[in-house]
Amino acid sequence: MRYEGSVYRPPSEADSLILQVTIGCAHNRCTFCSMYKDKTFRIRPIQEVLEDLAWARSRYTHIEKIFLADGDALVLPNSALLLLLHEIREQFPECRRVGVYGSPQDVLRKTADELKELRDAGVGIVYIGAESGSDRILAAIKKGATAAELIQAVQLLEMAGIPASVTFISGLGGTDHWQEHAVESGKMISQMEPSYVGLLTLMVESGTELNNDIQNGSFKLLTPAQVIEETELLLHNIDVSKKCVFRSNHASNYLSLAGTLPEDKDAMMETIKAARANVASLKDERFRML
Numbered sequence: 001m002r003y004e005g006s007v008y009r010p011p012s013e014a015d016s017l018i019l020q021v022t023i024g025c026a027h028n029r030c031t032f033c034s035m036y037k038d039k040t041f042r043i044r045p046i047q048e049v050l051e052d053l054a055w056a057r058s059r060y061t062h063i064e065k066i067f068l069a070d071g072d073a074l075v076l077p078n079s080a081l082l083l084l085l086h087e088i089r090e091q092f093p094e095c096r097r098v099g100v101y102g103s104p105q106d107v108l109r110k111t112a113d114e115l116k117e118l119r120d121a122g123v124g125i126v127y128i129g130a131e132s133g134s135d136r137i138l139a140a141i142k143k144g145a146t147a148a149e150l151i152q153a154v155q156l157l158e159m160a161g162i163p164a165s166v167t168f169i170s171g172l173g174g175t176d177h178w179q180e181h182a183v184e185s186g187k188m189i190s191q192m193e194p195s196y197v198g199l200l201t202l203m204v205e206s207g208t209e210l211n212n213d214i215q216n217g218s219f220k221l222l223t224p225a226q227v228i229e230e231t232e233l234l235l236h237n238i239d240v241s242k243k244c245v246f247r248s249n250h251a252s253n254y255l256s257l258a259g260t261l262p263e264d265k266d267a268m269m270e271t272i273k274a275a276r277a278n279v280a281s282l283k284d285e286r287f288r289m290l
Contacts, residue, residue, distance in 0.1 A: 127166075137173050166198070201252045
C-alpha cells in the first residue's frame with residue numbers, strides 16, 4: 001500500500017483496510033484541526049488506487065471493512081466512487097462495509113439517487129464532523145457549513161439508507177458560549193436523528209488557529225468540571241424518536257458514556273450526575289489523547 005503523509009481514520013475503523021483515495025482535506029480550514037495541514041489536497045489517480053487495492057488482495061486473505069481516506073473521499077464524483085466500489089466488491093466479496101469521511105458539502109452535492117447508488121454499491125457508513133450545532137461557533141471555527149446544511153446532509157444520508165456517524169466536540173464554545181454550544185448541539189442531533197453520535201472533548205494542538213486564540217486570551221478553555229456540565233446540558237436537549245447510538249468514550253473524554261438513545265438517556269444522565277458529585281473520578285489530563 002502506498003500512503004502519503006499521516007493517515008487518519010475513525011476509531012470504529014481500527015480493523016479496516018485503509019485505502020487512500022484523496023490526499024488531505026478539500027476544506028482544511030477548521031481552526032481546531034491540524035490533521036491535514038501538511039498536505040495539499042488532491043484526488044489520487046483512480047488507477048493508482050486500484051493498484052493498491054490489488055496489492056492488498058494479494059496479501060490479505062480476509063478483509064471485512066475498508067475505509068476510504070483521507071479527509072473527505074466522498075468529494076469524488078459518483079462515477080469514480082462506483083468504479084472503486086465495484087472493484088472492492090469483485091476483489092473482496094467478504095467485505096461487509098465501506099466507510100468514508102464526508103463533509104456536508106460533499107453530501108449536498110449528491111442527489112438522492114446518487115446516494116442510494118453508493119449505498120447499493122457498498123457504502124455502509126459516512127462519518128461527518130458537525131462539531132457544533134451553533135452557527136456562531138461553526139463560523140468561528142471556519143467549518144464552512146451552517147447548522148442547517150449539516151442537518152440536511154445527515155437527513156439525506158439517513159433517508160438514502162446510509163447510516164451517518166456524526167461527531168461533536170465538547171468545549172468548542174469555550175467559556176463564553178458553552179451553553180449555546182450544548183443546547184444547539186442537542187437540538188441539532190434531535191433534528192438530524194443520525195444512526196450514531198460521537199462526542200469528543202476538545203484537545204488543543206500547537207500550530208492551530210485555535211491555539212493562537214488561547215495564547216492571546218480570546219478563547220478560554222473549559223475546566224473538566226465545566227465540560228461535564230456542558231455534556232449534561234447537551235444530553236438533556238437531545239430528543240430523538242429513532243435509535244441513535246451515543247458514544248462519549250473517546251480517549252479525549254474526561255468521562256466515558258455509552259448508550260442508545262432514547263432508552264439509555266436517563267442512565268447516562270445519572271452517570272453524569274455522579275461524576276459531577278465526584279470530580280476526582282474524571283480522567284486525569286495526563287491520560288487524555290486524540
